[in-house]
Amino acid sequence: MHTPQSIIEFFAYRMADRIVRFLHSHPEYELIYIHSGWYNYFVGVHSFTLTEGDLIILNGLSLHGPMMKDSCIRTDIRFSEADVKPLTTLPDSVDLLKPFRDFQYYRWHLDLSRRNEIEQLLLNIRRFYYVGSPDLTSYNRLRAALLELLLFVYDCSLTPMEQKGSVPVHKEIHVRKTVTYIEEHFMNDLTLDELAEGVHLSKFYLTRIFKELTGLTVFEYINKQRIKEAKLLFMSDRNRTVTEVCYKVGFKHPPNFSTAFKRLVGVTPEQFRKY
């Protein structure tokens, strides 16, 4: 199984296993490319057969997954909006995440030259993808590789596409807004009341649909983002103290921070820092 990564949440290159995963959803965006074979896939109320050369991107929140044990080789990438957002803040940047945000999914059947291109891009990500604690250079090279892939996807989205999923329903829009709000505010003190007010929903309804669509409670997700940010801070400067990072990422008490960090990462903050 994978360990949570800093920029890419999940990466499986040329996976050939036939394990049927249950229909699932998550707050991260997802991209799947079919290298060969075929794959019956289900998103929301839509189902279709993906074949060699197909590229599909998902907003992640709609229930999705394979329908049966199919024979195909595919690459699967998941990443969160927060990690990619910094890449879109340069002057004259395109809105990289727009294709992911606007619909439940986009799907393309790529021509030969585009297939060659994406094979190279995925290979490049594989080269810099790491498991465990990376150094900052690897992190940056991986980020650059992901940026290239997303630009490729953006480029594809400008041409007519094979299939385009219907726009997300209300719940998905609410949860996506919540995810965005969390990613912009998790460094600060963030209460459920503020959050609910920020996205104009009652906290009762908000917590319910969030759990329903993502499988996580709001606070599980907030902590996940905070710990991810903490890992980055330690990577960029090993001399930062645990306490300093604790406050920077929005935890108010170092003991909580240590406990949460250990639960999610597997080692204590101090051990991670010295690694």
Next chain:
DNA sequence: CGTATCGCGGGGTATTACTG
């Protein structure tokens, strides 16, 4: 001084009932 562990109390979550 910085960090980890523990027990307790309150806040957040899950649940159910309800409205339009």
Next chain:
DNA sequence: CAGTAATACCCCGCGATACG
């Protein structure tokens, strides 16, 4: 089906304390 209200209970945040 979208959204609100009420409530019981669990878990997280908190402070105290221990440890290196």
